[in-house]
Amino acid sequence: MHRLLxxxxxxxxxxxxxxxxxxxxxxxESPPPQYPAEEFYLGITGTxxxxxxxxxxxxVEQVFVEQSSRNRALDKAAIDAxxxxxxxxxxxxxxxxxxxxxxxVSFAWEPGDAEDEAMRERxxxxxxxxxxxxxxxxxxxxxxxxxxIEDPVPLEVGNVADAIAMLKARGSQRSTAGMPPGxxxxxxxxxNDRTRWLxxxxxxxxxxxxxxxxxxxxxxxxxxxxxxxxxxxxxxxxARLDRGVQRxxxxxxxxxxxxxxx
Numbered sequence: 001m002h003r004l005l006x007x008x009x010x011x012x013x014x015x016x017x018x019x020x021x022x023x024x025x026x027x028x029e030s031p032p033p034q035y036p037a038e039e040f041y042l043g044i045t046g047t048x049x050x051x052x053x054x055x056x057x058x059x060v061e062q063v064f065v066e067q068s069s070r071n072r073a074l075d076k077a078a079i080d081a082x083x084x085x086x087x088x089x090x091x092x093x094x095x096x097x098x099x100x101x102x103x104x105v106s107f108a109w110e111p112g113d114a115e116d117e118a119m120r121e122r123x124x125x126x127x128x129x130x131x132x133x134x135x136x137x138x139x140x141x142x143x144x145x146x147x148x149i150e151d152p153v154p155l156e157v158g159n160v161a162d163a164i165a166m167l168k169a170r171g172s173q174r175s176t177a178g179m180p181p182g183x184x185x186x187x188x189x190x191x192n193d194r195t196r197w198l199x200x201x202x203x204x205x206x207x208x209x210x211x212x213x214x215x216x217x218x219x220x221x222x223x224x225x226x227x228x229x230x231x232x233x234x235x236x237x238x239a240r241l242d243r244g245v246q247r248x249x250x251x252x253x254x255x256x257x258x259x260x261x262x
Contacts (some may be wrong), residue, residue, distance in 0.1 A: 045108045050079070182201055185199070207232065224251060
């Protein structure tokens with residue numbers, strides 16, 4: 001299955017106000033943030049621009065969001081990571097001083113050759129009923145297709161409760177570490193090949209609802225397709241989930257025939 005990887009933050013610290021001979025804080029240790037599991041699954045990407053106040057000892061004293069990623073979980077993950085970073089202290093007029101830096105932290109997909117090959121192999125074993133119509137998805141010049149492509153294959157069950165029961169009985173649940181309450185991710189090997197499910201239950205805002213993803217292809221390229229089922233009592237809740245899942249973004253399409261040298 002195509003794997004999602006976190007691109008390390010581009011740690012190019014920018015001084016806010018220095019004389020030419022002064023030195024601003026330099027990055028010494030910067031463990032990357034943990035990609036929030038729900039956003040990771042849905043393919044939500046973004047860049048958070050942080051302003052960080054650095055003390056005399058190189059520790060981060062305060063973190064401010066100068067530019068949000070427009071996703072609360074990504075912003076929080078970047079802030080939490082930044083608080084653990086260490087810097088060399090600033091130098092002003094030859095004396096160690098507190099400093100301030102600006103750092104962008106990017107969350108993005110970065111598939112590798114192994115992930116592409118695994119996705120290609122899975123796509124090529126799909127029965128015809130699980131394939132997409134030929135040329136049903138338009139490929140962009142950069143080799144991407146829409147991030148949200150609706151899956152025409154129906155869900156294995158007709159309602160969220162039955163789906164959750166099926167997943168708990170036959171599926172494999174990933175670790176819940178870092179997951180919000182009421183959110184779970186499952187993998188199921190079944191009648192529709194291998195599918196991945198994001199489930200909302202209990203008191204979660206979207207509950208009861210689920211998002212299913214699987215690998216498909218149109219005869220030329222493999223990509224992920226998505227199907228959503230929301231049974232929340234209020235229609236605007238389901239509309240909000242749909243907007244989140246269907247937001248404009250791109251995913252990489254994997255050619256079914258590997259290119260030269262692959």
